[in-house]
Structures are given as C-alpha cells and as structure tokens.
Amino acid sequence: MEQAIAAVRAAIDDGRMKPGVKYSVYQLAEGLGISRTPVRDALLRLEEVGLIKFEARQGFRILLPQPKEIAEIFAVRLALELPAVRKAATADDPALPAALLQQQRLMRDAAAVGNEHQFAHHDLGLHDLILDAADNSRARAIVKTLRETTRLLGANTADKTRTLTDIDDEHTPVIDAIIAGDPDKAEAAMRQHLENTGRLLVAQALRTEASDRSVDEIWSTVV
Amino acid sequence: MEQAIAAVRAAIDDGRMKPGVKYSVYQLAEGLGISRTPVRDALLRLEEVGLIKFEARQGFRILLPQPKEIAEIFAVRLALELPAVRKAATADDPALPAALLQQQRLMRDAAAVGNEHQFAHHDLGLHDLILDAADNSRARAIVKTLRETTRLLGANTADKTRTLTDIDDEHTPVIDAIIAGDPDKAEAAMRQHLENTGRLLVAQALRTEASDRSVDEIWSTVV
DNA sequence: CTACAGCTTCTAGCATGCTACGACCAGCCT
DNA sequence: AGGCTGGTCGTAGCATGCTAGAAGCTGTAG
Numbered sequence: 001m002e003q004a005i006a007a008v009r010a011a012i013d014d015g016r017m018k019p020g021v022k023y024s025v026y027q028l029a030e031g032l033g034i035s036r037t038p039v040r041d042a043l044l045r046l047e048e049v050g051l052i053k054f055e056a057r058q059g060f061r062i063l064l065p066q067p068k069e070i071a072e073i074f075a076v077r078l079a080l081e082l083p084a085v086r087k088a089a090t091a092d093d094p095a096l097p098a099a100l101l102q103q104q105r106l107m108r109d110a111a112a113v114g115n116e117h118q119f120a121h122h123d124l125g126l127h128d129l130i131l132d133a134a135d136n137s138r139a140r141a142i143v144k145t146l147r148e149t150t151r152l153l154g155a156n157t158a159d160k161t162r163t164l165t166d167i168d169d170e171h172t173p174v175i176d177a178i179i180a181g182d183p184d185k186a187e188a189a190m191r192q193h194l195e196n197t198g199r200l201l202v203a204q205a206l207r208t209e210a211s212d213r214s215v216d217e218i219w220s221t222v223v
Numbered sequence: 224m225e226q227a228i229a230a231v232r233a234a235i236d237d238g239r240m241k242p243g244v245k246y247s248v249y250q251l252a253e254g255l256g257i258s259r260t261p262v263r264d265a266l267l268r269l270e271e272v273g274l275i276k277f278e279a280r281q282g283f284r285i286l287l288p289q290p291k292e293i294a295e296i297f298a299v300r301l302a303l304e305l306p307a308v309r310k311a312a313t314a315d316d317p318a319l320p321a322a323l324l325q326q327q328r329l330m331r332d333a334a335a336v337g338n339e340h341q342f343a344h345h346d347l348g349l350h351d352l353i354l355d356a357a358d359n360s361r362a363r364a365i366v367k368t369l370r371e372t373t374r375l376l377g378a379n380t381a382d383k384t385r386t387l388t389d390i391d392d393e394h395t396p397v398i399d400a401i402i403a404g405d406p407d408k409a410e411a412a413m414r415q416h417l418e419n420t421g422r423l424l425v426a427q428a429l430r431t432e433a434s435d436r437s438v439d440e441i442w443s444t445v446v
Numbered sequence: 447c448t449a450c451a452g453c454t455t456c457t458a459g460c461a462t463g464c465t466a467c468g469a470c471c472a473g474c475c476t
Numbered sequence: 477a478g479g480c481t482g483g484t485c486g487t488a489g490c491a492t493g494c495t496a497g498a499a500g501c502t503g504t505a506g
Binding site: 056 | 489
Binding site for chain 3: 022024025026036040054055056057058059060
C-alpha cells in the first residue's frame with residue numbers, strides 16, 4: 001500500500017497523471033502490477049488529504065487546490081510555524097545550528113544546479129528541522145501533510161516568478177536569527193517567507209483557473 | 224465504510240471496546256454484520272489519526288494518547304483557535320451572536336441534566352462555530368480531528384475534577400467577548416479555557432499511566 | 447437530420463478467497 | 477522437571493469475485 005501511495009505521488013509529480021483527467025482504480029492497479037485493494041486504500045488516504053476526489057461509479061480525479069484552500073493552508077502554517085521558529089530560536093540545542101547550516105548548504109547546492117526536486121526536498125527538510133526543534137511532532141505531521149498538498153503547485157511555481165536562489169535568500173535570515181537566538185527576528189523572517197510563498201501560490205492558482213479575484217482579497221479573508 | 228467508522232467510534236465511546244485489548248478485523252466485521260474490507264478501511268483511517276495501531280499479523284489495539292501527545296494537541300489547538308477567536312470577535316457576522324448564544328443554551332441544558340454526551344457534542348459545536356466564523360475550513364477540520372483523538376479521555380475527565388457547569392463557565396467570557404467585539408478579551412478567555420482543559424487532560428493521562436512527571440514539565444516543553 | 451431509447455461498458459464499493467507469518471500451546475527430549 | 481521444538485491457530489494484507497448504477501454510444505424511429 002505504501003508502494004501504491006508513493007507510486008501515485010510520483011506519477012502526479014512527474015506529470016504522468018494530470019489534474020482534471022479521470023482515472024480508475026482498475027487502470028492504476030494494472031499499471032502498477034498490484035491488485036486493486038492496496039491501490040484503493042492508497043487513494044482513500046490521498047482523498048482524505050484532499051489530493052484526489054472519488055466520484056461515485058465514475059473513477060477519481062486529481063484536484064488542484066483552490067486559491068482559498070491555499071490561503072487557508074498558509075494561514076495554518078503561519079499559526080504553527082511562527083511559534084515553532086520562536087521556540088527553535090530560544091531552545092539551546094547545540095546540534096541545531098550545524099544541522100540548519102548543513103540543510104542550507106544542501107539547498108544551495110541543489111539551487112546551483114537547478115535541481116528543483118532536490119531543492120524542494122531539502123526545503124521540506126529545513127522546515128521540518130525547525131518544527132522538530134519546537135518539539136511538537138503533531139504540528140510537524142500536520143505541516144508535512146499541508147506541504148504535500150501544495151507541492152503539486154509548488155513545483156511549477158518556483159521557476160516562473162521566483163528563482164530557487166530567491167527562495168534560498170528568504171531562508172537565510174530565518175536561519176541566522178535562530179542561530180543568533182533572536183526569536184523576534186526569526187519569527188519576522190519566517191512570516192516574510194511564508195507570506196511570499198503563500199501569496200505566490202495563490203496568485204498562480206488564480207491564474208490557472210482564470211479567476212478575476214485578487215490575491216489580497218483572498219489572502220486577507222483568511223490570514 | 225462510514226458506517227464502520229461510526230460503529231468503532233461508538234464502541235470505543237461507550238466502553239464496549241477498551242484500550243489495550245487486542246481486536247481483529249474478523250471479529251469486528253462479524254459483529255457489525257458487514258465484510259472485512261470496509262471495516263479494514265475504517266480502521267486504517269483511525270490508525271492514521273492515531274486512535275488505534277495495527278500490529279502485524281496480530282490484530283489491532285486501541286491507543287490511549289500519551290501525556291506528551293495531549294500537550295502537543297493542545298499546543299496546536301492554541302495556535303489555531305486563538306487567531307480564530309480573534310477573527311470571530313472582529314468579523315461582523317450578524318448571525319453569529321445568536322448562534323453562539325443558542326449553542327450556549329444547548330450546552331447549559333445538557334449540563335443541567337448531566338448529559339455528558341450531549342454536552343460534549345455541543346461543546347464541539349461551539350468551538351466549531353468559532354472556527355467557522357474565522358472562515359478557515361482547513362483549520363476547522365484539523366481541530367475537529369484533534370478533538371476526536373482526545374474525546375476518549377475527555378468523557379472520563381469532566382466528571383472527576385471539573386463539573387460540566389465549570390466548563391460552561393469558562394465558555395461564557397469567550398462568548399461575551401466575541402459578541403462585544405473585543406478580540407483581546409476573547410483570546411485571553413479562550414487561552415484560559417484551552418489551558419485549563421489541556422492541563423487537566425495531561426494530568427489525567429499521567430495518572431492513568433502512573434508516571435511521576437509533572438504536568439508543568441510536560442506542558443512547558445510544548446506550549 | 448435529430449431526438450430518444452436501450453444496451454454495452456465502464457466504474458466504485460462490498461464480499462470473499464488466499465497466503466505468508468507471528469504467537470501460542472502441547473508434547474517430546476534431555 | 478524444565479527447556480526446547482514442532483504444529484496449529486489466528487492474523488493482516490493482497491488478490492479476486494460480484495453487484496448496482498451511471499455515462500456514453502449505437503441504432504432506430506420520426
């Protein structure tokens with residue numbers, strides 16, 4: 001079943017499966033060479049996360065997050081990650097600075113060669129590291145799930161309006177402030193980063209569905 | 224499948240299924256008069272939420288949340304519900320005050336006759352109403368899930384150290400502040416309420432597992 | 447040419463068959 | 477008598493059978 005989940009995620013990531021198109025458990029199971037049961041289980045879990053939607057007796061469809069949903073996701077992330085980054089800045093874990101800098105180095109390397117996939121992976125790793133430092137595994141799990149549902153869009157977004165290096169530049173003040181033990185600065189930098197990213201994704205979602213609403217309008221109703 | 228989820232929850236609630244005991248999909252399916260597949264699906268979802276745990280080739284077991292987990296859950300709830308109650312206090316939804324007072328009335332009635340089940344239901348309804356007013360369905364869904372995992376304990380807690388009326392008294396200032404449009408007071412009152420409840424549940428969890436750690440120790444590492 | 451009706455062909459969802467494997471128990475060997 | 481070993485039982489997990497129902501197509505009638 002884990003295999004099936006990973007397979008579907010991978011298929012979505014590399015564009016073999018596209019939003020809007022109808023798929024069926026039968027096809028997918030055959031393609032993966034396993035039976036329908038674990039595939040269905042996997043899809044049920046993805047449905048719960050909101051990544052797909054079963055339509056009764058018609059198959060299922062990959063969903064693109066709506067602009068409002070994206071804004072909601074980032075509102076939740078702000079609520080959870082801002083306190084987390086404060087805690088990370090005040091907690092004195094001697095191993096944390098090294099881990100942060102290591103993660104940053106990995107991201108820089110990925111950015112240098114333009115490897116978006118690697119970059120996204122290490123970006124997740126950095127945020128995860130901060131939530132780990134805040135010592136709340138539940139919050140960590142929630143944010144991980146939220147990121148998963150926006151990742152689909154994220155992959156397409158970075159190269160359009162923001163380079164990988166731009167994103168990396170937003171991380172730097174966060175990392176510096178944590179290492180310096182300055183919770184206010186860390187929080188402000190993280191807020192900056194999440195707001196930028198969130199508004200960008202909302203803007204893109206608005207574009208793809210050709211809506212005439214404004215980013216600010218949606219953003220302000222939620223955040 | 225929804226039927227199976229509801230059945231398992233109900234069985235846990237009224238004590239037909241107890242934490243620590245081993246159960247199997249076979250037994251359960253037979254008991255419910257449906258096949259193993261939907262029962263298994265339901266249990267997989269409950270496992271994802273952390274309410275049960277499958278043990279390979281041995282059945283599954285109902286889990287009691289650990290003290291740390293409870294503290295984490297309340298840390299997340301604070302992060303999400305404090306902003307929400309602020310928004311509820313500033314948003315001018317003309318229908319909100321009436322809805323809040325209505326919900327409070329239902330809770331009072333349930334408290335008056337000592338109907339814990341009804342009370343818990345309406346309590347959930349009140350918190351849900353506030354999150355709804357904040358207009359973030361994602362946060363709403365998250366909190367709902369979190370409440371589900373603590374509900375098991377919650378039912379046992381209320382009658383021990385806090386009467387239903389005590390809980391109700393904590394809600395009053397929250398509702399009043401929202402109606403008065405005072406976000407600061409609303410936030411403070413909600414914080415008071417959530418901290419009380421959270422610490423109480425942590426204390427109970429510590430008692431049931433006979434730990435010698437203190438509530439403050441656990442609470443302060445997370446919140 | 448168009449509208450409609452019936453049929454074929456998909457589907458999800460539930461039920462059931464099947465298998466590999468860990469736990470537990472009884473019986474044997476030392 | 478005590479420890480080990482083989483066998484039996486029960487389990488999750490995967491595969492497959494089965495059914496009701498919706499979508500779309502095809503052929504026919506107007």
